[in-house]
Amino acid sequence: MQVATRNEMGPASRAATVRRMKPLVSATLDAESREWIASLKATGAPRDEAIARLHALLLRAARFEVARRRPTLPHLRGGDLDDIANEAADDATMSVLRRLDDFRGASRFTTWAYKFALLEAAVKLRRRAWQGRELPLEPESWTLFASSGLEPDAEAEQSVLLRAVEQGIEDALTPHQRRVLVALALNGVPIDVLAERLGTNRNALYKTLHDARQKLRRHLDERGFSLDSWLEET
């Protein structure tokens, strides 16, 4: 957006801006990243060979993610997990090839490519872990959040705040915001799982969560709760 205002300064600066905007990939990239881009943009056998290398790289990253998450997935067999890693590597390879022109050399090519494989694997594993489970979209018992064994003063303070939070969620939010906030922030539903069930995507859902959080903050602020003092204690 800043580029547009620079354009208004005159022809000379416009030319300079155009030069700056060009992806100066070859000038700024390390040799290895440059080689990746060149071979993935080649044709014929060199390109096929590069895609095979890319797939192997992304499969390694996907398996790394699967291994990290394995302790949380006791019900999945090794074969299932490797299928997931392979599917993630396939999908990530497609994403990387599709978005090759977005790579500007802000990092090494391999770091940039890895994130697609880690994302694909993580999303698939979150969804698999919740497959067939009903999503909790309603608040479960509020007493779960109440600390027990408090002094009477602290207990009174806590129950007043809990009541205000509960009321804020009921009154200040739209039904969609309420469902999203409760599922994601209270009931621990992974954002990718909820996005799939609601037919939306992570970014849009997080925007809804963010708006709901701001509304709830305002609701509590207006009622005189000093939120920072509560949250700073953690």
Add this chain to the structure above:
Amino acid sequence: MEHPELEQALGRLLGPAEPEVGCDACFEQLDRYVELEVAGADADAALPGLRAHFDGCPACREEHDSLLALVSGEHS
């Protein structure tokens, strides 16, 4: 800590107090952010809004932690 359960729940409900980027912007900048971290540079100064997003978004935080672990392993 007087009310640990309540504080944790409030933290998740209210999210980060600081300005944060969204999930797409976070993903766009994640590779750069992690490389700055691995290099010992100030990733938060260079790419503001990601750290707060990690506080508010467990999924993006997990993917950050994985990429950092993967890339740090290669550098060591």
